[in-house]
Amino acid sequence: MTTNTTTGTTANAAGRPAGGGAxxxxxxxxxxxxxxxxxxxxxxxxxPGELVALLGPSGCxxxxxxxxxxxxxxxxxxxxxxxxxxxxxxxxxxxDMGMVFQSYSLFPNMSALENVGFGLRMRKLRxxxxxxxxxxxxxxxxxxxxxxxxxxxxxxxxxxRVALARALAIEPRxxxxxxxxxxxDAKVRLQLREQIRLLQQRLxxxxxxxxxxxxxxxxMADRVGVMKDGSLEQVAAPDELYNHPATAFxxxxxxxxxxxxxxxxxxxxSALGTVVGTHxxxxxxxxxxxxxxxxxxxxxxxAIAGGNGIVTDRTFRGSQTRxxxxxxxxVAVQVDVASSTAGPLLPGTSVQISLDGSPVLVTERR
Amino acid sequence: xxxxxxxxxxxxxxxGPLRAARRRRSLPVWRWIILVLAGVYFLxxxxxxxxxxxxxxxxxxVHQTGFSDALILSLKLAVITTVLTLALMVPTTVYxxxxxxxxxxxxxxxxxxxxxxxxxxLIAGVLQVAPAYLKSTPYLLxxxxxxxxxxxxxxxxxxxxxxxxxxTLVDAxxxxxxGWRSTLWRVxxxxxRTALMSATVLTAALVLGEFTMASLDLxxxxxxxIVAFDQTSGPVSTAASLLALFLTWxxxxxxxxVGSRRAxxxxxxxxxxxxxVRHETGRPGxxxx
Numbered sequence: 001m002t003t004n005t006t007t008g009t010t011a012n013a014a015g016r017p018a019g020g021g022a023x024x025x026x027x028x029x030x031x032x033x034x035x036x037x038x039x040x041x042x043x044x045x046x047x048p049g050e051l052v053a054l055l056g057p058s059g060c061x062x063x064x065x066x067x068x069x070x071x072x073x074x075x076x077x078x079x080x081x082x083x084x085x086x087x088x089x090x091x092x093x094x095x096d097m098g099m100v101f102q103s104y105s106l107f108p109n110m111s112a113l114e115n116v117g118f119g120l121r122m123r124k125l126r127x128x129x130x131x132x133x134x135x136x137x138x139x140x141x142x143x144x145x146x147x148x149x150x151x152x153x154x155x156x157x158x159x160x161r162v163a164l165a166r167a168l169a170i171e172p173r174x175x176x177x178x179x180x181x182x183x184x185d186a187k188v189r190l191q192l193r194e195q196i197r198l199l200q201q202r203l204x205x206x207x208x209x210x211x212x213x214x215x216x217x218x219x220m221a222d223r224v225g226v227m228k229d230g231s232l233e234q235v236a237a238p239d240e241l242y243n244h245p246a247t248a249f250x251x252x253x254x255x256x257x258x259x260x261x262x263x264x265x266x267x268x269x270s271a272l273g274t275v276v277g278t279h280x281x282x283x284x285x286x287x288x289x290x291x292x293x294x295x296x297x298x299x300x301x302x303a304i305a306g307g308n309g310i311v312t313d314r315t316f317r318g319s320q321t322r323x324x325x326x327x328x329x330x331v332a333v334q335v336d337v338a339s340s341t342a343g344p345l346l347p348g349t350s351v352q353i354s355l356d357g358s359p360v361l362v363t364e365r366r
Numbered sequence: 367x368x369x370x371x372x373x374x375x376x377x378x379x380x381x382g383p384l385r386a387a388r389r390r391r392s393l394p395v396w397r398w399i400i401l402v403l404a405g406v407y408f409l410x411x412x413x414x415x416x417x418x419x420x421x422x423x424x425x426x427x428v429h430q431t432g433f434s435d436a437l438i439l440s441l442k443l444a445v446i447t448t449v450l451t452l453a454l455m456v457p458t459t460v461y462x463x464x465x466x467x468x469x470x471x472x473x474x475x476x477x478x479x480x481x482x483x484x485x486x487x488l489i490a491g492v493l494q495v496a497p498a499y500l501k502s503t504p505y506l507l508x509x510x511x512x513x514x515x516x517x518x519x520x521x522x523x524x525x526x527x528x529x530x531x532x533x534t535l536v537d538a539x540x541x542x543x544x545g546w547r548s549t550l551w552r553v554x555x556x557x558x559r560t561a562l563m564s565a566t567v568l569t570a571a572l573v574l575g576e577f578t579m580a581s582l583d584l585x586x587x588x589x590x591x592i593v594a595f596d597q598t599s600g601p602v603s604t605a606a607s608l609l610a611l612f613l614t615w616x617x618x619x620x621x622x623x624v625g626s627r628r629a630x631x632x633x634x635x636x637x638x639x640x641x642x643v644r645h646e647t648g649r650p651g652x653x654x655x
Contacts, residue, residue, distance in 0.1 A: 070537075070541060071540075071541075072537055072540070072541075091540075092537075092540040092541055093540045093541075093542075093543050093544060093545050094543070095541075096543075097541060098541065098542075099537070099538065099541040101534050101537065101538060103531050103534050104531075104534075105531070105534045105535060105537070105538040106538075107535065107538070107539070107552075107553050107556075107557070108530075108557050109553075109556035109557050109559075118539075118542050118544070118552075119542035119543055122542055122543035122544045122548060123543055163538075166538075166542065167541075167542075170542060170543060176541075
């Protein structure tokens with residue numbers, strides 16, 4: 001089925017050697033629906049065994065990209081290659097890609113075991129070996145006890161785990177996850193997130209994960225691709241994305257970001273009475289009035305009478321407390337401080353807000 | 367069904383337990399009154415017919431000339447019509463749901479036409495234009511009955527498909543390596559069992575009871591035979607129609623019972639003659655980018 005399944009002696013529970021994913025390459029994909037451009041020259045290379053998350057607001061084209069990769073949609077232009085081969089002519093049924101969908105996609109007329117065995121049945125595996133393998137997969141997702149249950153007898157989380165087992169049963173070259181957790185409640189979502197990541201790493205399977213939940217993307221992916229208007233704004237490791245966003249959109253979409261008015265000149269920006277350097281890379285506006293983008297942890301706050309801001313709100317978040325401060329010109333910023341020192345910062349308190357001195361990202365004044 | 371409607375009727379501002387109590391007190395009385403009224407309305411004519419026919423007539427029915435021929439013809443027509451209708455409507459409805467969802471409204475209005483156009487008009491038109499080799503066989507009726515059954519079959523199938531997340535199921539099936547035939551046969555049809563059952567029941571019932579067209583086409587189907595035989599013996603003819611009624615009823619009951627037992631096993635849905643009610647358990651939206 002794949003070039004990798006026959007090699008290796010250290011086959012794991014799924015009967016597949018570790019590190020058996022295929023490289024995937026998307027080149028200049030474009031796709032329009034009616035007059036709407038869903039994809040606008042998307043290019044992405046995914047290494048074997050890598051988990052890449054496509055993150056973006058709804059309508060940014062991330063699901064379209066996934067559906068083109070799966071073979072459910074065709075691109076107007078551009079190429080999709082898996083293992084170095086163009087798969088344009090290969091129908092979805094022959095692409096060997098496992099997919100887990102956002103909505104519950106188990107076949108209602110089949111038990112959990114039959115659902116997991118469906119792909120193997122389509123591959124003409126004999127009933128006995130099919131059942132054995134489906135049982136192994138169910139055990140892998142911890143649902144052996146539910147093998148005979150029908151989808152309507154399973155909870156949402158269990159259904160998605162069966163769907164995952166079903167997708168993995170065919171030993172796919174690529175695993176596609178289309179917001180598989182968004183229908184689940186918070187606790188189940190967290191558990192399943194870890195389980196998916198663990199299995200993905202163990203099986204070494206190349207995975208594309210589509211989500212609009214940045215926390216999910218940052219915590220699970222090797223690399224995250226942030227999408228906007230049908231193309232990728234930035235593809236980077238989660239910490240890189242968070243600390244060195246390439247564009248203002250990425251900066252503001254990932255994590256919380258404050259916008260503070262500043263004056264740019266000669267690559268240095270003055271804001272809140274401090275002059276700091278700016279990041280290299282990204283699009284730099286011309287000298288003059290700009291907005292400075294700073295994370296809540298990149299600001300310092302001190303309670304001082306006659307300071308440049310007033311505390312308007314505070315939210316306790318465990319070890320950290322997030323303080324909202326109103327500056328002049330109706331600019332509100334959020335600052336994270338250690339909860340142990342946040343005691344005096346009550347709403348109404350006058351405070352001094354300043355930059356911590358590290359380089360910042362600047363963007364055009366809004 | 368009744369419980370759901372009752373809940374809506376009793377809705378309002380009363381808090382849960384109070385509302386439930388009020389419902390318990392007031393509804394059963396009305397339920398019984400309506401049941402009795404409906405029962406009287408339907409059963410009195412049946413009882414009158416039974417009295418008129420007399421028990422002895424039932425024994426004579428099967429020995430009457432033309433009885434078995436007419437019954438067999440009607441049954442054959444029922445089978446032919448059902449098979450043709452399903453073969454035509456299932457792929458069409460599935461295709462429209464998957465690929466041409468915007469055509470659904472159009473299809474809905476087209477399929478209502480046979481109900482709006484009187485059967486007399488239809489058969490008169492068909493007999494004008496039908497070629498001789500078709501007019502010389504009773505199975506021409508089967509072809510016309512397909513048109514008559516279309517509104518009912520379409521609505522059953524449409525309701526069944528609406529209850530499924532068809533797009534996702536088909537995508538999932540494709541991604542697992544199933545081609546179109548496997549997807550239709552192993553994924554779509556089994557999950558449409560309830561709707562198929564409902565379409566079958568409605569189509570068969572329609573064919574077994576159709577009189578106007580068969581009569582004008584000059585073929586003696588069972589309803590035509592009953593009317594014709596009425597000239598010979600009123601009581602025996604009445605006994606025959608009662609017998610037909612009970613047989614049809616038992617047949618429908620059988621299909622419905624088998625259908626819902628299977629559906630219960632897989633959590634499919636309930637067989638309902640006019641709609642397919644599916645018990646959805648919190649399916650999430652299918653939005654996304």
